[in-house]
Amino acid sequence: MRIGVLGTGNMAEALATHWVRAGHEVIIGGRDAHKAERLATRIGEGVKPAGPYAAAEFGQVVLAALPFGAGADVARDLHTALEGKVLLDCSNPVGPGFRLLTQGGPSAARRLAAAAPGAHVVKAFNLCHESVWRMRPPVFDGRPLAVPTCGDDERAVARVRELVQDVGCQPVAGGGLERAGLLEATAALFIALWVGEGADAQAIAPPLAYAAGPSHQETAGGTRAVRQGLRAEALTRAPCSPTPGSGACVSSPVRNT
Numbered sequence: 001m002r003i004g005v006l007g008t009g010n011m012a013e014a015l016a017t018h019w020v021r022a023g024h025e026v027i028i029g030g031r032d033a034h035k036a037e038r039l040a041t042r043i044g045e046g047v048k049p050a051g052p053y054a055a056a057e058f059g060q061v062v063l064a065a066l067p068f069g070a071g072a073d074v075a076r077d078l079h080t081a082l083e084g085k086v087l088l089d090c091s092n093p094v095g096p097g098f099r100l101l102t103q104g105g106p107s108a109a110r111r112l113a114a115a116a117p118g119a120h121v122v123k124a125f126n127l128c129h130e131s132v133w134r135m136r137p138p139v140f141d142g143r144p145l146a147v148p149t150c151g152d153d154e155r156a157v158a159r160v161r162e163l164v165q166d167v168g169c170q171p172v173a174g175g176g177l178e179r180a181g182l183l184e185a186t187a188a189l190f191i192a193l194w195v196g197e198g199a200d201a202q203a204i205a206p207p208l209a210y211a212a213g214p215s216h217q218e219t220a221g222g223t224r225a226v227r228q229g230l231r232a233e234a235l236t237r238a239p240c241s242p243t244p245g246s247g248a249c250v251s252s253p254v255r256n257t
Contacts, residue, residue: 001025001159004059006052006074008035011090012065013043014133015125015167020045022166029055056081061088061159062119068093068101068108075115083118086156088163090125093184098192100185107181109150122151122160123180126187137168148174148183 001024005012008030016026020043028043029052030036036049056062056078064071068091075082093101093108102108113121124147125133132138138145147164149171151157161171174183193199205211 002058002060004029004055004062005065006055006062007065008032008039009065010130011125011133012063013039014130015063015065016047017043018133018167019163020047024166027055027058053078053081056085059085061086061163063088063090064112065090067091071108072111072115075112075119079116079118082116085119086159087112087116087119087121088160089121089123092126092187094188094191098188098196100188102181102184107184109177109180113177120151120153120156121177122149122156123177123183124149124160124164126183127190133167139168145169146172148172150174150177150180150183152177
């Protein structure tokens with residue numbers, strides 16, 4: 001796959017490194033030619049530096065590894081080169097106080113889509129710090145990290161799911177692009193918990209088996225256990241009458257008076 005990367009920062013380096021090692025062709029596009037060249041050299045393995053337009057034109061998938069606020073402007077400038085391309089958005093519109101900067105308006109992903117209407121925008125890779133994406137692979141307690149993807153075009157989402165797997169992660173269907181704002185809000189919450197509170201965000205969610213409450217089978221089993229317990233209690237508390245000729249005690253029926 002041909003991948004154009006817009007940006008020369010940490011996310012660009014972390015993800016592009018995985019993709020090059022998976023056999024994809026990558027061009028780093030930066031407005032600062034020296035930064036693009038330095039990043040291409042660090043990644044190595046045939047990665048080439050270029051300007052943003054050349055990178056967008058080259059890629060079948062174009063990663064917008066850009067800060068929120070800059071992404072839409074860059075996409076607008078490159079909209080002709082992005083026509084028909086997969087535009088992958090990993091940005092987080094989170095400001096001071098862990099505030100969601102898009103509150104009351106369209107998501108960052110939606111703004112990219114509006115700036116480059118011919119592109120197929122997919123939201124992914126926004127829930128973790130760049131250091132996690134540098135792991136080879138991101139696996140915790142033996143389980144690969146799950147990466148939600150949100151997008152409207154099935155082929156575009158399929159390409160991004162492949163790139164998620166190339167990072168060593170498990171893609172998870174997050175729905176259409178209208179749900180990208182939920183991913184961005186989740187990132188704002190997680191960052192506030194991790195950084196602001198020093199809390200383990202993973203601990204706020206139960207295991208999948210408990211996510212929607214007990215299953216029907218568990219409920220039925222629990223109901224049977226309760227009924228059996230009530231019967232046993234009723235027999236224990238029932239009045240006792242001696243059996244004629246034996247002196248043995250048997251339970252008499254309990255009658256309501």
